[in-house]
Amino acid sequence: MNKFLEFVAEIFEVSAEELSGDTAYKSIPQWNSLMHLRLVAEIEERFGAEIPIDEVPDIKTLADFYVYIPEANKEAGSYKG
Amino acid sequence: MRLAILSNVNLDMLNQYLSKEFEVFQAQGYGQWIQETITPSRELSNFNPDVFFILLDGYSLLEGFDARAKAEKELLGVVKHINNLASLHPTSKIFASNIDIVSKRITEGDRLRIENHYMNYWEDELFQCMQKQSNLHLFDLRVLIENIGRRNFYSDKMWYMGSIPYSIEGLKSLAEAVDHKIKLHIMTRKKVLVLDLDNTLWGGVLGEDGMEGIEIATSLLGAAYRDAQLRIKEIADTGILLAIVSKNNEEDVYNVLSNHPQMVLKRDDFVAICANWESKAENIVSIAKKLNLGLDSFVFLDDNPVERKAVKLGLPDVSVIEFPKDVSKLPHVIQEAFYRHFYITRLTDEDLSKTEQYQQEIKRQFVLDNSISMEEYLSSLQIEIVLETMRSEQLERVAQLTQKTNQFNLLTTRYSKEQLNEYNAENNNHIFVATVSDRYGSSGLVFVLMASIDGAQAQIDNLLMSCRVMGRHIEDTVMTALEKKLKQAGIKKIKARFIPTERNKPAMNLLERMDYKLIKKNNNGVKDYIRDLDDECPQRKNINTLIWSERDR
Numbered sequence: 001m002n003k004f005l006e007f008v009a010e011i012f013e014v015s016a017e018e019l020s021g022d023t024a025y026k027s028i029p030q031w032n033s034l035m036h037l038r039l040v041a042e043i044e045e046r047f048g049a050e051i052p053i054d055e056v057p058d059i060k061t062l063a064d065f066y067v068y069i070p071e072a073n074k075e076a077g078s079y080k081g
Numbered sequence: 082m083r084l085a086i087l088s089n090v091n092l093d094m095l096n097q098y099l100s101k102e103f104e105v106f107q108a109q110g111y112g113q114w115i116q117e118t119i120t121p122s123r124e125l126s127n128f129n130p131d132v133f134f135i136l137l138d139g140y141s142l143l144e145g146f147d148a149r150a151k152a153e154k155e156l157l158g159v160v161k162h163i164n165n166l167a168s169l170h171p172t173s174k175i176f177a178s179n180i181d182i183v184s185k186r187i188t189e190g191d192r193l194r195i196e197n198h199y200m201n202y203w204e205d206e207l208f209q210c211m212q213k214q215s216n217l218h219l220f221d222l223r224v225l226i227e228n229i230g231r232r233n234f235y236s237d238k239m240w241y242m243g244s245i246p247y248s249i250e251g252l253k254s255l256a257e258a259v260d261h262k263i264k265l266h267i268m269t270r271k272k273v274l275v276l277d278l279d280n281t282l283w284g285g286v287l288g289e290d291g292m293e294g295i296e297i298a299t300s301l302l303g304a305a306y307r308d309a310q311l312r313i314k315e316i317a318d319t320g321i322l323l324a325i326v327s328k329n330n331e332e333d334v335y336n337v338l339s340n341h342p343q344m345v346l347k348r349d350d351f352v353a354i355c356a357n358w359e360s361k362a363e364n365i366v367s368i369a370k371k372l373n374l375g376l377d378s379f380v381f382l383d384d385n386p387v388e389r390k391a392v393k394l395g396l397p398d399v400s401v402i403e404f405p406k407d408v409s410k411l412p413h414v415i416q417e418a419f420y421r422h423f424y425i426t427r428l429t430d431e432d433l434s435k436t437e438q439y440q441q442e443i444k445r446q447f448v449l450d451n452s453i454s455m456e457e458y459l460s461s462l463q464i465e466i467v468l469e470t471m472r473s474e475q476l477e478r479v480a481q482l483t484q485k486t487n488q489f490n491l492l493t494t495r496y497s498k499e500q501l502n503e504y505n506a507e508n509n510n511h512i513f514v515a516t517v518s519d520r521y522g523s524s525g526l527v528f529v530l531m532a533s534i535d536g537a538q539a540q541i542d543n544l545l546m547s548c549r550v551m552g553r554h555i556e557d558t559v560m561t562a563l564e565k566k567l568k569q570a571g572i573k574k575i576k577a578r579f580i581p582t583e584r585n586k587p588a589m590n591l592l593e594r595m596d597y598k599l600i601k602k603n604n605n606g607v608k609d610y611i612r613d614l615d616d617e618c619p620q621r622k623n624i625n626t627l628i629w630s631e632r633d634r
Contacts, residue, residue, distance in 0.1 A: 033243075034093050034094060034097070034243070037243045038094060038249065040238075041236065041238070041248065044238075045250070056242060
C-alpha cells in the first residue's frame with residue numbers, strides 16, 4: 001500500500017503522509033473529476049491493473065483503487081517502471 | 082509566457098501538464114473553440130495569449146460527415162475559423178495542428194481509405210492559409226502520432242470515460258511537443274556549422290587512405306557518411322553557412338571536394354575551407370573575423386573528442402555537437418542538431434541567398450587585400466542604396482534583423498513580426514529600410530531605422546544595420562537622405578539614444594560621427610543625444626549613390 005500511496009502522491013503533488021486508504025474523492029482539492037480519470041489511466045498503466053469503465057463511478061477512496069491492483073504487484077517494487 | 086490551447090476535444094489534462102511551465106488559459110468547455118475564433122470571449126481577450134495551439138482531433142471533427150463534398154466543406158470552414166483567429170490576434174503566434182483521422186469503420190478490404198485524402202486536404206488548405214498569415218504556423222501532430230503509434234497515442238477508455246481521445250502517454254508526449262515547439266520559437270538561430278573531415282564527413286583518414294580509400298558510398302557504412310552529408314546540405318539550404326576546419330593537406334581536400342563522385346558537399350557549399358595544421362580554435366576565430374560574426378553563431382562537429390574538448394575550453398561561446406560513438410547514428414544526430422541550433426519555421430529570400438552573399442563578401446575582402454586605399458576600394462564597389470518606407474512583404478526580414486543584429490545596433494530593441502506590425506500601425510511611427518547592392522551582387526535589406534514623430538520633433542526608436550555591409554559608409558548616406566526627408570516634412574530636431582551592450586561597439590560612436598549633440602550621459606553608459614537639423618555635419622562621408630524607391634519619392 002505504501003508504494004501505491006507514494007505513486008498517487010506523486011500525481012497529486014502532495015507528500016505521501018497526507019494520504020491513506022481512506023482518502024476520498026473530492027476530500028482534497030487535487031482529486032477532482034479530471035484527476036479521477038487520470039488516476040484510472042495511470043494506475044492501469046503503472047500497475048497493469050484493469051478497471052472496468054462501469055465500475056469507475058463506484059470508486060470513492062484510494063483503498064477502492066487498491067483492490068484492482070493484481071496481487072503480484074502489491075508487493076513493494078515489483079510493478080513495472 | 083501565456084498559452085491558450087483550443088481544441089474540439091477535452092484537453093484539460095494537457096492544460097494541467099503544461100501549467101507547470103506556462104500560464105495556461107482555462108477554456109470554458111472544449112466545444113467553445115470555434116466560438117472563440119468568431120467572437121473571442123472577454124476571458125480570452127483579457128488573458129491575451131502569447132501563443133495559441135489549435136489541436137484538432139480528426140476523427141471527432143469529421144464524425145458523421147459521410148459524403149466527401151460535405152466533409153471537405155466542413156474542413157474548409159474550420160480552416161477559415163483558424164484564419165479568422167490569426168487575424169483577430171495579430172500579435173500572437175498561432176500553431177495549428179494537422180489532423181490524424183483514425184478509420185474505425187468496418188469495411189471490405191479493398192475499399193479506398195478516404196481518411197487519407199481528408200488528412201492531406203486539410204494540410205493543403207492550412208498551408209495556403211499560412212501563406213496569408215505570417216503569425217500562423219504548423220504544429221505537426223501527425224508526425225508525433227506516427228512516432229508513438231496510434232495504438233499507444235489513442236485510448237478508447239479515456240474517450241468513453243471523459244471525451245478525451247488520447248492516452249496518458251499520448252497526452253504526455255503532446256505536452257512535451259508543445260513545450261518543445263514554444264522553446265524553439267524563442268531561441269536564437271546559429272549561423273555557421275563548422276565541420277571536420279576525416280571520420281566526420283567521410284570514413285577513414287584522407288592523408289593515409291587517399292581519395293580512393295576513404296569511405297563514402299550509397300550503401301553500407303559509407304552511406305552513413307553520405308546520408309550525414311545530405312542532412313548537412315539540407316541544413317545549408319535553410320541559409321546556414323558551412324565551413325571546413327580540418328587537419329589535412331589543402332590540395333588533397335580540394336581534390337576530394339571537386340572530384341570524388343560520392344561527395345554530396347562540394348567546394349561551393351563552403352564559405353571557408355581551412356585545411357591546415359593550426360589549432361581548430363584559431364581557425365574558427367579567423368573564419369569568424371572574416372565573416373564578421375560572433376563566435377556564439379558557430380556550431381562545431383568533429384569526431385575527435387580531444388578536438389571537441391579543445392574548442393569547448395578555448396572558445397566557450399561555440400556550441401559543440403556530441404558526436405555519436407556509433408556512426409550509424411550520425412545522420413540522426415545531425416537532424417537533431419538542426420532542431421537544436423538552426424531551427425526556422427519559414428525561410429525568407431534573404432536566408433536562401435545568404436551563402437552566396439557571404440561568398441561575395443570573401444571575394445570583396447580579396448579585392449580589399451589588393452587595392453591601394455579604402456576610398457578607392459569603396460568606390461570600386463559601385464555601391465547603390467535604395468531607401469524606402471517598409472513594405473508589408475519586408476516585415477519578416479525586418480523583424481529578423483531586429484532580432485539578430487548585435488553589432489551595429491544603437492538600442493538593441495528586438496521586435497517580433499507581430500510587435501513590428503503593432504508599431505507600424507501607429508500613425509506617427511515610421512519604419513525606413515535600405516537595400517544595398519554593389520558590382521558583386523545584392524546584399525539585400527540591411528538597414529532599418531524606426532522613428533516616431535511628435536510635432537516638430539522626431540525620435541529614433543531603433544537603428545541597426547547588418548554587419549555584412551559595415552565599414553562602407555552606408556549609414557552616412559542613408560542618415561543624410563532620411564534627415565533631409567524629415568526636414569521637408571517640418572521636423573526641426575531629432576532625439577536619439579545609445580544603449581551599450583557587450584556586442585555593439587561598432588555603433589558606439591555612430592551618433593557623434595553623425596554630429597548628434599550629447600546632452601546626457603547616464604551612469605550605466607546610456608547616452609542621450611539631440612540633433613538640430615539646421616546644423617552642419619562635416620564628418621559624414623556621403624560617398625555612395627542613394628535613390629528613394631518609386632513610392633516614397
